[in-house]
Amino acid sequence: MISRFFKIQLAILLVAVSAVNVQANLFIEINRGNDNPSPVAIVPFAGAQGLPEDIQAIITADLERSGFFRPIPKTDMLSMPTDKSEVVFRDWRVLGANFLVIGQMTPEADQYIVRYELYDVLAQKNILTAQVKGGRDGLRDIAHAVSDAVYEKVTGIRGIFSTKMLYVQDLRKPSAGRYRLMYADVDGARAQVLLASSEPILSPTWSADGKRIAYVSFETSRPAIYIMDMATGRKTQMTHFRGLNGAPSFSPDGTQLAMVLSKDGMPDIYVMTIANKRLRRITNDHYIDTEPNWNADGSGVIFTSNRGGSPQIYQINLSNGRPERLTFEGDYNARPRVSPDGKSLVMVHRQSGVYHIATQDIATGNMRILTETWLDESPSIAPNGAMLLYATQHNKKGVLGAVSMDAGVKFRLPAKEGDVREPAWAPYL
Amino acid sequence: MIDRVSLFSLPLLVTLLLHGVLIWAVVHVWQVPEPPPNFKKPEFVKATLVELKTKAPEKKSAGSKIKKIDLTANKKDNTAELKRRQQKEAAAQKARQIKAQKAKDAKEKAAQQKAAKEKAQREKAAAQKRALEEARKRQQEALDKALLQEEMMLAEQAETEVVNSYKAIITERIISKWSRPPSARRGMICELVIQLVPTGKIITVNITKSSGNQAFDRSAEQAVRAVDQIPELQNMDINTFERNFRTIHLQFNPEDRRL
Incomplete structure (x- = not known):
């Protein structure tokens, strides 16, 4: 009887001791989140x-x-x-x-x-x-x-609310100032006209230090690439070749300009040294090679080509001229832009006949579609890599949209007069 | 003065009487119960005695033989005839004596052996009985122990189930409140220790292991603080609460992140 009583006590003690251990170890892993704002x-x-x-x-x-x-x-x-x-x-x-x-x-x-x-x-x-x-x-x-x-x-990420953007506005009425190159806050406020022309303006882009912009203008009735100094507003014409002169892109160090020229036949990628306007041909084939964009360290140029039968994105190594195909998903991937950390691409991706903005991890090749609207084009990544601007259609008008890189938030910038397209998000100044 | 003495005399008398009774009781009535092993001891001692008795006759016969040799030596001076007759008589007497002694010894020995045998049998029976008793006791003890263990195991299992269901509630609550900043990356791990009271209220939140990203750490801490209270814990048995939910370790690990 007594020994039994002791045994029960012992058992209680054991349970208590083990409970102390359990108490110290109750462990919960939280491996998902809701991510509500x-x-x-x-x-x-x-x-x-x-x-x-x-x-x-x-x-x-x-x-x-x-x-x-x-x-x-x-x-x-x-x-x-x-x-x-x-x-x-x-x-x-x-x-x-x-x-x-x-x-x-x-x-x-x-x-x-x-x-x-x-x-x-x-x-x-x-x-x-x-x-x-x-x-x-x-x-x-x-x-x-x-x-x-x-x-x-x-x-934990630098904000982008103080940054600027460029975009092209088309008033859709023939006039001396029908086409306008605009400079504005990224929320669309305080828009300024940098350039107005009766002829189209295309492909505005920023230098890495934000001090210069490059764009294509038809003001001389033939497309030509210009560089504008933002502080002085001074314009310098860089090209005036026969055929296509388009899609300028500053190298990360700002000394070179990648572009598309068709002066020798089919559109090919060229790199121009800005200081002396000397050209170097990067691609030389019978396909369309266009929309060049530098990779993060300037060692290569990423561009769109139809050499594989459909438009896909390739990267060419500038030191050995070797091209490498980067996109394989779908039959249309174009207009690549590299993220500031150099790890991912954004591009226009066609799926079931609809053009969306997609992002792809360069290392893994994993692609994700970020937008769901029609005719989405011209993606431009924010300098913090967390958002992008793009052009889209709304009520039969060209407008600008923004989407976070995790596709969690999308919004349209206030509609402007006429069509708005080709946004270019400025770097940090 | 006298009054006071007489006042205390009665209690004094009673006290003395009580002490007397107690002393008498201690001396005469209080008996330490004899421990049962006392009974077994004499049995064992008797058994060794038997052996001693069987040895004793041998010694005796050896002693008589030595005596006989001494006698023959003393009577060598007397006549040979007398000597021979006496020798014969003595031998005969000796033989008779030995024979009688031998018969007596045998009889005693038989009796002793019989007694010893009976005793051994009794002992054997007792030992068997004891062994049986012992085995039965051991079996009972083993059974009791097994039962206790099973009861404990069942209780533990039941508690584990309860703990797991509440764990799931807490997990869901925190997940629903966790907004990871855009800088959160797969592989970041932040560990927190939280303390609760039986109302389910979270009273302390401490980061024990930082992810290295302050914004990520804060998001984890805020998720817990936003939950604030898990009222369901009020329905829990207080002991279960104390054993499991007083202190909880949380590990935030955004495995669902794309990057």
Whole structure:
């Protein structure tokens, strides 16, 4: 009887001991995520009332377009703190906010100083305090700078809200300024005309340092490649050959320009040294070789060719001239662009007769379709590699669309007069 | 003074009486129960005694033989006839004596052997009985142990099932709240230790192993903090909770990411 009692005690002790072990080891692996946009509250900054630009609205739109954030409407906010002392985390938690942005604007001479803070509402702590200055005409820049800082802190990737883009606008009415080369913020605001012409303008592209652009213009009734210095606006004509002069692309070091010329017969890839305009022929065959784009280290050029029977993407090694086919999926892959990290391509891919934007990992060859609309063309990757701009059709009009590289978010930029096409996302300046 | 003495005299008397009773009880009534092994001991001792007795007669006969040799030596001076007769008589007497002694010894020996045999049989029976008892006891113990083990195993199995179902709830809750930043890559691993209270409320969240990407780590921490509470845990047996859910290790590992 006694020994039995002891045995039970022993058993209880054993269970307790093993339970201690179990307690130390309960292990859960989280190997999937929902990836819903993170709720963020951007409170109107103190001292921002009555300004020509709505800072809060610009930051809200920026973060929303990134696809990673879901801004909480201003009208839902229970309080509008502009200083640390006024922040009640419980209020923001109730609204479901993960992050909170507050700030104050102080005028100083002809400038504004914006001091802003970013909070992790769930951990109840400040994760960023910073300051940005700008003039009265630079309010949008101030707002984009705040968006960039918040985005970078939360996502670990540099923001692109302060970057610029080029695109071509066609007013679709014969006039002296029917075709326009435009320069604008990536949200479409503050668009400026760089060049207007009665003849088509094509293929705008940036140099890696963002100081020059190249484009094709028919202003001399024959297509020609031009380089424009962005600071001075000075144009330099680079080519004037018979036949096709197209698709310029700056080498990563900015000393060379890859292009397509048909002066010797079929369109072939050439590389021009900008300083002396000396040409070097890269491809020489009876097929169409076009749309050159440099790889990340400048050792090769990626282009489209129909040498395999259908348009596919190839890479040619500039030191030995050896071509390598990169795309194999589908019967149409064209207009390649290399991502800033050099690891993936974006391109126009045709599937069941519909043109989509697709991305492909260069190393593995895995392809993913990013867009679902019709006639998507001219993809251009953001300098942070997280998004791309492309041209598409909406209501029988050419418009610009944007999509995140994981296809999680898509949006159209505000429609412009006429058709808009061929976006070129500027590098970081 | 006298009053006080008389006041204490009765309790004193009672105390003395009680002590007396206790001492008497200790001396006369309190008996340490004799341990049962005492019974076996004398049996064993008797058995060795038997052996001693059988040895004793041999020694005796040896002693008489030595005596006889001494007698013949002393009577060598007397006449040979007398000597011979005496010798004959003595021999005859000796032979008779030996014969009688031998018969007596044999009889005693037989009796002793018989007693020893009976004793051995009794012992053997007792030993067998003891062995049987012992075996039965061992069997019972083994059975008890097996039963206990099975009970423990069943309890453990039942608990494991409960633990797994709650684990699944917690996993789903966290997954539904986990928004990975675009910088998240397959292969990044962030480990957290969280502590809960029986209401299911998560009271502490600590990163124990960073992925090296602050944004990724924060996304994991926020997923847990956004879950905040797992009210289902309130339905759980408190012991099961204490054993399994007080502290949980979480590993965030975005295997579903394309990159």
